[in-house]
Amino acid sequence: MSISLHGCSYGYRRNSLVLNELDLSFPAGVSLLLGPNGAGKSTLLGIAASALAPHTGHVDYRGLNPRKSRDRKEFRKAVAWMPQQISPIPGLTVREQVAYMGWLKGLARKDAWSRAADSLEAVELADLMHRKSHELSGGQIRRMGLAQALVHEAEVVLMDEPTAGLDPAQRETFRRLIKQISAHSHVIISTHQTEDISELYESVIVLDRGQVRFQGSTVEFLGAADAVSAYRRLVSGEI
Numbered sequence: 646m647s648i649s650l651h652g653c654s655y656g657y658r659r660n661s662l663v664l665n666e667l668d669l670s671f672p673a674g675v676s677l678l679l680g681p682n683g684a685g686k687s688t689l690l691g692i693a694a695s696a697l698a699p700h701t702g703h704v705d706y707r708g709l710n711p712r713k714s715r716d717r718k719e720f721r722k723a724v725a726w727m728p729q730q731i732s733p734i735p736g737l738t739v740r741e742q743v744a745y746m747g748w749l750k751g752l753a754r755k756d757a758w759s760r761a762a763d764s765l766e767a768v769e770l771a772d773l774m775h776r777k778s779h780e781l782s783g784g785q786i787r788r789m790g791l792a793q794a795l796v797h798e799a800e801v802v803l804m805d806e807p808t809a810g811l812d813p814a815q816r817e818t819f820r821r822l823i824k825q826i827s828a829h830s831h832v833i834i835s836t837h838q839t840e841d842i843s844e845l846y847e848s849v850i851v852l853d854r855g856q857v858r859f860q861g862s863t864v865e866f867l868g869a870a871d872a873v874s875a876y877r878r879l880v881s882g883e884i
């Protein structure tokens with residue numbers, strides 16, 4: 646079971662919808678949400694994470710609807726989200742910031758504190774955990790964001806362009822990490838880079854101008870042609 650969107654519409658401006666009555670069920674396992682800049686990936690993930698409220702439709706996970714106040718807390722505990730922009734909280738150390746995020750998600754203070762150290766270790770940021778978070782570099786801030794998303798061991802982890810700003814060695818570490826997380830969580834990762842496609846992902850969803858243009862297994866996607874040209878043809882409307 647994973648997250649699904651039912652008839653979700655969203656726009657930032659009047660008369661201009663980014664998503665128009667979108668229906669989408671993310672499959673279980675690890676999925677890649679692929680789409681060019683501006684396709685609506687961040688908007689979709691923001692809605693799936695309940696950070697954005699859709700104008701129409703609703704999100705469902707295990708029968709929980711985050712629009713309903715009685716479901717919201719449990720939904721947000723079950724679903725973690727790493728947004729594209731990670732903001733350091735002034736005055737907090739890296740470990741304090743990650744622990745704070747865990748506490749907001751319902752962990753007890755002691756658990757949040759120890760889980761923060763574990764998740765910083767997992768993203769190879771343990772040596773910087775006593776630094777102030779605003780002192781981190783761009784790539785380090787992304788890794789702290791990743792630790793924030795992992796701290797409470799959610800059932801579903803949504804990640805918005807998590808590999809942006811990571812160097813090749815860190816991308817390799819990231820792949821290993823996703824493998825570990827996928828043993829106990831569903832993972833959905835957005836990207837516009839076809840280089841991110843690998844056997845790590847069981848399924849691929851291609852979003853273009855707010856529409857799902859392809860949904861299937863990674864093998865099916867790669868089998869259609871080589872990945873790059875298939876993706877280009879998909880987003881340019883040839884398929």
Ligand SMILES: Nc1ncnc2c1ncn2[C@@H]1O[C@H](COP(=O)(O)OP(=O)(O)OP(=O)(O)O)[C@@H](O)[C@H]1O
Binds near residue numbers: 681682688837
């Ligand atoms: N805060 C905002 N205010 C106004 N328009 C926005 C806002 N955020 C996104 N948009 C618009 O909504 C559309 C979809 O944006 P979104 O960020 O969801 O796409 P994306 O696929 O995540 O793109 P990228 O790969 O560049 O991050 C774009 O046309 C964008 O300009």
